[in-house]
Amino acid sequence: SYYVLRQRFSAPGGDRLERVGFFGALRLEEYANRVVLPHERTLSGPKADRLKILRATQANLSSVFMLYEDKSETLSAALAEALSGSAAITAADDGGIEHTLAPLVDRGAMALIRAFLMDRQVVIADGHHRYETALNYREESRGSGARRRDAEAPADRTLAYFTNAYAPGSLLLPIHRVIPKGPAPSTAEWRARLPGWSMHEVPFPEGAPIDALLDAHLARHRERPAFAADAGDGTLRIFTRPHAEELTIRLVHSEVIGGVLGLDDAAVRDGAVVFKKSAEVAARAVREEGASLALYLNALTPDDVFRVTGAGEVLPQKSTFFFPKLPSGLVFRVHDESRP
Template sequence: MADVQPLRGLRYAHDKVQDLSSVVTPPYDIINAEAQERYYQRDPYNIIRLELGQQTPHDDELNNVYTRAAALLSEWRTQGILHMEEQACYYLYQQVFSAGGQNYTRTSLLARVRLEPWSARVVLPHEHTLKKAREDRLNLYRACAANLSPIMSLFEDPQGRMRRLLASYAEQPEISFSDEDGVERRLQPVRNSEHIALIQDFFRERQLYIADGHHRYETALAYRAELEEQRKTLHPEDAANFTLMSLIDVDDPGMLVMPTHRLLFNLGPDALQKLKETELARFFDVEHLEALADEDILPHLEKAGRERTAFILKTAQDTLLLRLKAQGQTHMESSEHTDAWKRLDVAIAQRLILEETLGLRPEDMTAGTHVRYSHDAQHVFSALVNGEIQAALLLNSTPLRQVCEVAQADDRMPQKSTYIYPKLITGLVMNPLW
C-alpha cells in the first residue's frame, strides 16, 4: 500500500557545523516567541531562520519570512553549510530519554513517502486541521521547496520485522548528541541496497497512521496540486509527490503518550454549580478523594482507568474521582460518531462533562475561552492554588492503538487528544523537493 522510498537527505555538513544541538529546534507549532528568539541567538545557522522566521514591521510581498527563508536556504547550500546525500538512503532515527523515572529509546525510520489522498486509505488521519496553519506552511513550501521537518507516522508490525532489521544500525550511530531537553538524538543512514529493498517491500503491505503533522501532510497535498495545475502534468517520480516522514512501530517500547489535562476557567456561577456530585452523578459514579495528596492523584487515576473510563475533577474545594457508569455509556451510544470514537476517554470527557454537563460548545474549546490544556499535572495543581483556573479535569493518556482504530473508522478525535513525547527534532534531515 504505502510507497516508502529512500531519499537524498539535505543535512548540516559536519565540517561546517560540529554541534548539531545548536542548530536544531522542536517543531514550529510548539515554539513560542521567547523560544524563537533564543534559537535565533543560539547560532547563525539555526534552522529556526527557515522553519519559523521572525517577522518585521517592514515585511512586504518581496521581503518577508518566506522569501528570507528561501534566500537563506540557497545561501547555506552555496556555502556548504547544508549538503545533499550522495546516494538515496533511509535513516535510523532514535530518541533516548527519561520520563517518570523510566528510560526510553524510541526508534523510527526517516523516509520519503508517496503522497496519497485521504480517500485512498493509504495514509490515515485522526484529527482536523486549521486553515491558518495550512496557509503558513504552504507559503513556506512554495518558498523553500523542501520538507524541513518530518511528519510522525505509525505503522503496524506485530512480528517485529522492521525492529529486527534496524537493530544493527542502532549499535554505532553516525550522529549522537543531546538537545536542550536532555533528549539524546541518534542518526544512522541505511545505505545497504538489500536492506533498502526489504524496507520498501515491507511497507508496500502497510497502511500508515499520522500521529503528528496533519497540517504538514495536507500542505504537501496542496503544494503537489498546485504544481500539477501549473505544469499540467507531474511525473510520478517527481519529488513533489513525496513528503518526509518519521515512521514508528505503534508497539515500539519507546513510545510515550502523555495525558492532556483540561483546565477550566471563565465559568459562570451556574456552570460551577454543575461541577458538583449531584450533577455529575447523571453519568458517573462519584467518589470524594479529599485526603489524596497531589502526588498520588495521577497513580490513583491510572489504576481506576484500568477497570473503566475514569477522570479526576479537581477544584479548590473538591477532588472527585469520576467513573463512567451505564447511564453515561448509554448517552455516549447516542452520538453520531463511530464506536472507536465513543470509546475514547477524551471523547467521553468532552461529550459528557464539557458539553452535556457544562454546556460548552466545540467552538468554545477551539477558541480557548473556557478551556486550556496542559500535560504537566504540577502546573495544573499550581494553577488551581493560584486561582488561575476554576477547575481541572485530569485524564489518562490515550493508547496509540485507539488512535489507529479511530483513523481506521475514518473518524476524527477531539482536540488535544494525544501528546507524544518527545517531539521529533527539526533540522536533522530535510527532504528536498527538487
C-alpha cells in the same frame, strides 16, 4: 534514502526508555484513499503559514510523525544494525534526550522497509497540518502545468518519520484540559449532570503532588471510562462509569465539556479549553492562575488510536501526546537537488 533515529529519554516516573524510527519520503495520499489516516482535524491558519514556507524553501524542514502497527517488530533488527555503524552521530538536547542519527545503507534493509510498508495503513501521530500543507502544495504544483499529472515529482512526497506504535519505547501520554473561565460545578451539580457516572472524592491538600494522586486514584481505571476533575477546592473528584465502547476522551468532550459545562466545539476552538501536557501545570493553573477547572485524563493506547482511525473517524483536538517530540532540523528533504 532512509535515516534511522534513536531517542533515549526518561519517561514520567523516571524509567529510561528508547524509541527507534526512521525518516523517509512518504508518497502523499488523499485521506479518502485510506492509506494515510489522520487522527484529528486541523485548522486553516497554521496550514496557510506552512504553505508559504514550503513555497519559499521548496524543502521539507520538518517531518510528519507517522505510526505503523508491527507487534512482531519486523523492522527492529535492521534499524538497530544501522545505529551500530560508524556513521552514527549522537547528541543530547537541553531536555536530557539523547538522539542518535544514522544513514541506512544496507539495500536489503531498505527493501525490507519498502516491502513491509507497501500495503499497510499508517496513522499521523503528529504533523497533520504539515501533511495537509504538502497535499495542497502538490496540487498547486500539478496545477502550474510544469509537469504531467501522472509523472512523479518531488512535491508528490513529503518528509516523514515512521515508528512502530507497539515498540516498548513508543510512549503515548495524555493531554489534560483546563477551563480558564466560568463557575466550576459543585458536588451536587456534578452528580445531577452526569447520572451515568460514579463519583468519589479524594482529598487534594495544598502542595500535594497531583501526579501521585492520579497514579493512585485514576490510573487504576484505565480499562474503563474515567477522568478526574479539580476545581482547586481541596478535593479531587474521580469519575468512572461501566465499560463503554466510546473512548473516555470523547465522552469528556461530549458529556462534560459540552454537556456539563455547556461549551460547544466553536467555544473550544476559541480558547474556552486550554490543553496542558503536564498534570502539574494544569493543577497550577487552577490553584495559582485563577482557572476554573482542570480535567485530568488517562492516556489512550495504540489500540485506541488504530481502532478510531481504522473506522474512518477522528479524535477530539489534542487527544494524544507521543513523547518525546521530534526535533526539527535533523533531516531536511530538498525538492530541487540542484539548489545549494
